Amino acid sequence: MSSEWPLWEVFIRGQHGLNHRHVGSLHAPDAELAIKNARDVYTRRNEGVSIWVVKSVDITASSPSDKGPLFEPSNSKVYRHPTFFQIPEEVGHM
Amino acid sequence: MATAEIAVDRAALFEFLTRMGDNTLILGHRVSEWCGHAPVLEEDIALANTALDLIGQTQLWLGLAGEVEGKGRNADALAFLRDAAAFRNCLLVERPNGDFGQTLMRQFLFDAWHHVMLTALTKSEDPRVAEIAAKAVKEAAYHLERSSDLVIRLGDGTDESHARMQRALDDMWSYVGELFIADDADRAVAEAGIAPDPASLKPEWEAIVSEVLREATLKAPTSAYVHKGGRRGVHTEHLGYILADMQFLQRAYPGATW
Structure with missing residues (x-):
């Protein structure tokens, strides 16, 4: 029976402010x-404050061969990392 | 707290609390029988969650029942060491699981009552009762949302699913009426403002059920016959089998823990 149902990808936000x-x-x-099932399958241990579901077929993925x-x-290309800036003392911890 | 206890007969309050706790205990046990057997994995987990919610509520109701009784019995003692005649659950919750449609219909008819009842109990004069209800009503709201949704989908589904849901409704219908019939204990806790009069819940229950059945294209049976007895300890033979299964360990190995 379940093979007749589409597959859904589930995304959970763990707490406010997180993705x-x-x-x-x-x-x-x-x-x-899918939302109800996700609630039952993935938030049983108080994992979430928000659920997104999206049909798996709607996700376009990059190809592993690429x-x-x-x-x-x-x-x-280390110069693309922001590690070469001198941070002024007064800025403190960033 | 103390005032509510003084205002009502302890035995009536104990009776009311065991009725609440035994409903959730027996239904929780019934639903847990599906674990590993449900039609699909997602439904299996959803049913197990429902069962666990109900067992959690049982601990609160029977825990308070034990306190009110004052004879040193805790929730475990009440659940595992009473015989069938001391159980106060309604007959509906001890109905066999049958097929998935029957389990679902039993759940829906119960959830609709449970949600209306718990909503009323959040305004109980006894703060302990109101607190348990406030916690349980959120779980019951989700149970009702889920079972309503599935009853509609399957009732208004294929010919096969429609026929099964109608059969389930015909089978369960006459076991619901018992929940709305008051006896002396009900009247005592209602007068004390601890719980609503059971009959007062019926209009709201009927509104929920008739709307869902209409959407599900199912017809409520017209027979007014009501099976009753569970709430005063007169049970069908099914309860004995449930208790044999549920209580075996504590009966065979008294005091066993893990």
Whole structure:
């Protein structure tokens, strides 16, 4: 039966101010029940204050075979990291 | 706190508290029987959550019942060491699980009553009762939302699911009326402002149920026959099997802990 239901990706916000985080996936016939199922499957131990669900088929993912062209060019470009600024004393801890 | 206790007969208050606690205990046990057997994984977990909510509420109701009784019995002693005739749950909650539709219909009919009852109890004159109700009513609100939703989906679903839901409704219907019939204990706690008169909950219950059944395209049976007895300890044979299962360990190994 569950094979007839679409797969949904579940995102939970743990506390106010934090981003929603992907926590897993589940099956449900529609968005409304996906939220209910997510509540029951992923927030049983008081994990969340907000739930997002999105159909897994609606997610476009980068292809693992494109890993090289996509990500390797950013290797060895240390000048893109903001580690070369001198922070004035009076700013204190950032 | 003390004033509420003085204003009402202890035995009547104990009776009321065991009725609340035994309903949630027996239904919680029934629903937990689905664990590992539900139609889909998501539903399995949802049912287990519901069962755990109900067992959690049982601890509060029976814990308070033990205090009020004042004979040194705690929630565990009341749950595991009483015989069937001392149980005060309604007959509805001891109905067998049947198929998923029957479990769901029993849950919906109970949730609708439970939510209306707990909402009224949040205004109880006894602050201990009001506090338990305030905690439990949030859980019951979710139970009702979920069971209503599923009753509508399956009732207004395929021919097969519709037929099963109608059969479940026909099967469970005559076990609900008992929840609205008052006896002396009910009248005593109602007069003390501790709990509502059971009959006063019926219009709101009917409004919830008739709206959901209408959307679910299901027809409530017209028979007015009501099975009753559970609330005064006269049970169907099903309760005995539940207790045998539930109480075995404490009966065979008294005082066993883990």
